[in-house]
Amino acid sequence: MNANTTKPENLKKRVSRSAKQLFIWTFAWVASLALLAFGPKFIWDFHVVVSTTVIFINLGFGYKMVMANIKHINDLDEMMRKIHVEAMALSLGVSVVLGAIYGLLEGIKIITFEPNPSGLLFVMSFSYMIGVALFYRKYA
Amino acid sequence: MKNRLKVLRAERDWTQADLAEALDVSRQTVNAIEKGKFDPSLPLAFKAARLFKMQIEDIFEEE
Numbered sequence: 570m571n572a573n574t575t576k577p578e579n580l581k582k583r584v585s586r587s588a589k590q591l592f593i594w595t596f597a598w599v600a601s602l603a604l605l606a607f608g609p610k611f612i613w614d615f616h617v618v619v620s621t622t623v624i625f626i627n628l629g630f631g632y633k634m635v636m637a638n639i640k641h642i643n644d645l646d647e648m649m650r651k652i653h654v655e656a657m658a659l660s661l662g663v664s665v666v667l668g669a670i671y672g673l674l675e676g677i678k679i680i681t682f683e684p685n686p687s688g689l690l691f692v693m694s695f696s697y698m699i700g701v702a703l704f705y706r707k708y709a
Numbered sequence: 710m711k712n713r714l715k716v717l718r719a720e721r722d723w724t725q726a727d728l729a730e731a732l733d734v735s736r737q738t739v740n741a742i743e744k745g746k747f748d749p750s751l752p753l754a755f756k757a758a759r760l761f762k763m764q765i766e767d768i769f770e771e772e
Contacts, residue, residue, distance in 0.1 A: 580733050646734040648747050708741040 580646055587641040594634040600625040648708055656700030662698040664689055711770045715743045717761050731760055745772075 578586075604612075605623045609700040642653055668689045674680045718728050729736040732753060741747035749757070749769075751761070758765045 646738050647750050648738040708746050
């Protein structure tokens with residue numbers, strides 16, 4: 570069958586390329602975040618100029634990662650895009666609900682430690698992965 | 710929404726992968742459309758109609 574010969578790039582190649590770009594920028598962002606977390610103490614002795622420079626580098630990589638994610642979602646076909654949008658809705662909802670209650674726990678003396686915002690990132694990532702798996706099954 | 714994609718595909722001896730490539734979607738999407746679990750967008754429905762040289766209403770039918 571040769572009905573698709575005029576297409577410049579098929580779905581598989583397009584998604585593969587954008588996923589690779591997303592991986593590269595995510596890795597760069599995580600690496601720069603790790604550098605910012607440990608560098609001031611172990612490498613540059615809390616030098617403000619160096620720390621500020623790394624903060625801007627991290628923000629730049631973060632911006633590229635967000636844009637790569639948007640491009641990756643747009644490169645998916647319409648059903649896969651719907652699966653990811655539904656998973657994002659689930660992730661956002663779960664994060665808001667759990668984040669709100671988590672923020673209150675110390676104030677109402679249920680926990681004794683200060684809530685850590687990084688816990689919310691874990692909830693967001695985990696619920697997103699669960700969402701993708703659930704909604705993928707829905708359409709399979 | 711009901712559709713005749715599976716029948717039309719079988720008449721041409723195409724696999725789901727062949728049809729997916731022609732429509733520029735994944736094989737899973739073709740499978741979901743054939744099973745009626747996912748309704749395609751209007752542009753995708755038009756693309757399928759052009760591919761099979763038929764009217765949209767001859768392929769897709771409201772339940």
